[in-house]
Amino acid sequence: xxxxxSTPARTKDAGPSAQRSTERPAFSIRDLTREFGVSxxxxxxxxxxxxxxxxxxxxxxxxxxxxxxRLKYVLMGKSVGFSLEEIREMLDLYDxxxxxxxxxxxxxxxxxxxxxxxxxxxxxxxxxxAELAHMRKVIEGMLATRERxxxxx
Amino acid sequence: xxxxxSTPARTKDAGPSAQRSTERPAFSIRDLTREFGVSxxxxxxxxxxxxxxxxxxxxxxxxxxxxxxRLKYVLMGKSVGFSLEEIREMLDLYDxxxxxxxxxxxxxxxxxxxxxxxxxxxxxxxxxxAELAHMRKVIEGMLATRERxxxxx
DNA sequence: GAGATACTTGACGTTTACGTCAACGTTGGT
DNA sequence: ACCAACGTTGACGTAAACGTCAAGTATCTC
Numbered sequence: 001x002x003x004x005x006s007t008p009a010r011t012k013d014a015g016p017s018a019q020r021s022t023e024r025p026a027f028s029i030r031d032l033t034r035e036f037g038v039s040x041x042x043x044x045x046x047x048x049x050x051x052x053x054x055x056x057x058x059x060x061x062x063x064x065x066x067x068x069x070r071l072k073y074v075l076m077g078k079s080v081g082f083s084l085e086e087i088r089e090m091l092d093l094y095d096x097x098x099x100x101x102x103x104x105x106x107x108x109x110x111x112x113x114x115x116x117x118x119x120x121x122x123x124x125x126x127x128x129x130a131e132l133a134h135m136r137k138v139i140e141g142m143l144a145t146r147e148r149x150x151x152x153x
Numbered sequence: 154x155x156x157x158x159s160t161p162a163r164t165k166d167a168g169p170s171a172q173r174s175t176e177r178p179a180f181s182i183r184d185l186t187r188e189f190g191v192s193x194x195x196x197x198x199x200x201x202x203x204x205x206x207x208x209x210x211x212x213x214x215x216x217x218x219x220x221x222x223r224l225k226y227v228l229m230g231k232s233v234g235f236s237l238e239e240i241r242e243m244l245d246l247y248d249x250x251x252x253x254x255x256x257x258x259x260x261x262x263x264x265x266x267x268x269x270x271x272x273x274x275x276x277x278x279x280x281x282x283a284e285l286a287h288m289r290k291v292i293e294g295m296l297a298t299r300e301r302x303x304x305x306x
Numbered sequence: 307g308a309g310a311t312a313c314t315t316g317a318c319g320t321t322t323a324c325g326t327c328a329a330c331g332t333t334g335g336t
Numbered sequence: 337a338c339c340a341a342c343g344t345t346g347a348c349g350t351a352a353a354c355g356t357c358a359a360g361t362a363t364c365t366c
Contacts, residue, residue: 030342040343045324059331059344073284080274080281081234084323094288096295104296111289115282121233122278128233129271131226135247136264142249143257183312193313198354212314212361236352 026055027063035068036075046074051088080118090114179208180216188221189228199227204241233271243267 024031029040046052047061051074054061063071070091077087093107177184182193199205200214204227207214216224223244230240246260 028342039325041326042324044344049323061343076277076281076284078323079277090285090288094292096291099295101296101299104292104299108289108292108296111285111292115285115289118278118282118285122275122282124229124232125271125275125278128229129268129275131229132243132264132268132271135243136261136268138249139247139257139261139264142252143254143261146254146257181312192355194354194356197315202353214313231353238352 025065027068029061029063032063032068032071036071038071038075043071046071046084049084049088051084051091081121082114086114178218180221182214182216185216185221185224189224191224191228196224199224199237202237202241204237204244234274235267239267 027035029043032038032043033040043052043061043063047054052063052067052070054063054067056062073091074084074087077090078084082090090111093110099107180188182196185191185196186193196205196214196216200207205216205220205223207216207220209215226244227237227240230243231237235243243264246263252260
């Protein structure tokens, strides 16, 4: 077995010697894996895909607070079903430089679409919850029947 | 190009000659692809994975109304992020035969877990919506600034 | 009887998002 | 000096969910 990846779970607070994450100016790859519960491979992969762009100290990656914030967005995006490509696009669209008005309008519309999509998704989930809740009730009914049958023979 | 797959989009109503779907006792594979906008390959794949179990007339698949209903569940499940394997498990768990009480309890718990998961997911989506809405607002702000700058030079 | 049409079974290809493994460099501690 | 920990770059492997293509069968139609 390679010694890489021994993330034992989400380690939110990194012990007494660690400064508060937001106060630190830069993070090692391990820092981020521990804080967010992702593998180093994953972070390198995200970089390869243009989602992160850490500095280098020689060969080593140095993640800034900005990288850390971007990573947060990536993970949030993933959790709601966006692909990495979509997330990258949104990050790029939001990268506030001195954009042209046209670009701003495009970005604005794009965000609108994404929001609309999430809202539809939320509705779908609502329907699914209702469906599953109904199924569960049916099962409850069957259990109740069982118990009545067992009670009076 | 192979002649298979020419689904032009979601065709909800299949024309005048088609009976109301729910009245028909059985469906061809094409019927279902057209009604649900999925490919024939997909339906065969679902069968391979144990999600559907159509009858055969010779070689041809004949889908019952039950198959059709299962397919609906599959698509709903997929739309909220369940894997095909998870969906198969739920379908199996719900297949109301004369189950043992233990099995019913297991099924009940499982459905509870799935519901809880969807509820968490819905929360996540809510947070993501708030986040994206905020980003969009920032972009709106930048647009407004542009316009003020353009108005009084 | 020759297409055209609808269906079938393999079997290999594709995309996404990483995991896994090998081989190597750098640094801190003993 | 040495090794253990942490880091690096390839490069290949994998799982899910199909797509795509080839080759064959059955039926209807002209």
